[in-house]
Amino acid sequence: MTGTPCLRLRDLSFSYPDGQPALAGVSCDVAEGETVALIGPNGAGKSTLMLHLNGILRGAGTVEVCALPLNEKNLREIRRLVGLVFEDPNDQLFMPTVFDDVAFGALNLGLPESEARARTEAALQAVGMSAFAHRPPYHLSLGQRKRVALATVLVMDCRLLALDDPTGGLDPAGREDFLALLASLPQTMFLATHDLEMVWDMCDRVVLMEKGQVVTQGETRVVLSEEGLLRDHGLRLPPQARV
């Protein structure tokens, strides 16, 4: 890997306030322009790791985004650079309308109202949700809410898209549509997922975690072809690897 990574994690460790350990010395990088998958069984620590990328959770170790260390001084800029989409879109959407939810991020950047409006319209258009702008988010289907949740971060013109379980709960057609949308975006991506078919098709590299630690990381086709390794960590070969 050459140049400064878009995301650099070193020795991240974290336990929840109830004492539950969730991350134990995680180090990995995502290079500019890469799409990297974060895989591992339920409870591996994927969501916990994602919540560290923009400082929602803060553990020991270092997080750097575009060479900026995550600290109080850089927090605001890092929250603009990292577009974090939660596992559950209901955690992301809280305004009375889809438009307000997406505009919230743009207004929060301090943009003038006319520019915030233009960016909101562009983000809704990018995710194919312009026709839903004046609907309440809680009246939308899960797939529609996932698209709106993505728009709430695209509106900030982020550099790294960090998506937690982007295809979870989508029907096959909705999944294909959502993946086509992701493939059309220019951002560097870090995707926490159980969808190894998506990983095979879209991701350059894979980081495999279990019990808060990185078990292995490497090129997608190498990691996802190791049947024994995947089985040992509760995962199965994707159909594309069964040749």
Ligand SMILES: Nc1ncnc2c1ncn2[C@@H]1O[C@H](COP(=O)(O)OP(=O)(O)OP(=O)(O)O)[C@@H](O)[C@H]1O
């Ligand atoms: N709010 C919390 N308080 C205490 N423990 C938590 C909390 N959230 C998660 N954990 C624990 O932290 C560990 C990692 O959980 P995490 O949600 O990060 O896993 P995950 O890899 O995202 O799993 P999944 O595939 O089910 O989404 C688990 O042991 C979990 O029980």
Ligand SMILES: [Mg+2]
């Ligand atoms: Mg999770």
